[in-house]
Amino acid sequence: MILAQPLDTRKKPEFRDLDLDVGNIQVRFDGAGTFDYVVEFAVNILPNLLRYQIVDALEGPIIEKIQQELNKINVEEMIKQELPKVDEMQETGFKLSALQIQNEDEESYGDDDFFNF
Numbered sequence: 001m002i003l004a005q006p007l008d009t010r011k012k013p014e015f016r017d018l019d020l021d022v023g024n025i026q027v028r029f030d031g032a033g034t035f036d037y038v039v040e041f042a043v044n045i046l047p048n049l050l051r052y053q054i055v056d057a058l059e060g061p062i063i064e065k066i067q068q069e070l071n072k073i074n075v076e077e078m079i080k081q082e083l084p085k086v087d088e089m090q091e092t093g094f095k096l097s098a099l100q101i102q103n104e105d106e107e108s109y110g111d112d113d114f115f116n117f
Contacts, residue, residue, distance in 0.1 A: 001015075001017065001018050001019065002015075002016040002017040002018075003015055003016065003070075004016055005075065009075045009076040009079055010075075010076055011075075012070060012071050012073065012075070013070045013073060013075065014067070014070070015063055015066045015067045015070055017063075018059050018062060018063050018066075020055045020058065020059055020062075021055075022051050022054070022055050024048060025044065025047040025048055025051060026044050027039075027040065027043040027044060028040070
């Protein structure tokens with residue numbers, strides 16, 4: 001799933017990609033004798049052959065519906081509403097660096113060392 005928000009907060013978030021994955025589809029049918037095998041074969045084989053087409057057909061409408069909901073979000077207004085909470089956290093001495101926990105086992109990287117492969 002790829003969701004993007006332009007830096008211009010007046011613009012709406014964009015839902016760019018959705019990658020659905022469907023596993024094996026199985027149905028158990030019991031009680032009709034040899035007809036069970038025919039029904040199970042038809043129900044279990046056909047959807048599995050068509051599952052990628054089914055997923056592709058579902059992705060478009062799902063993306064459109066999610067994008068419609070994202071279009072209802074006013075990002076700029078949401079930021080304005082949340083800023084007092086951030087200011088309050090800052091006044092109480094909250095720092096984002098306090099959330100970062102570094103294990104002693106982890107190797108520390110400097111700014112220049114991190115991207116040197």
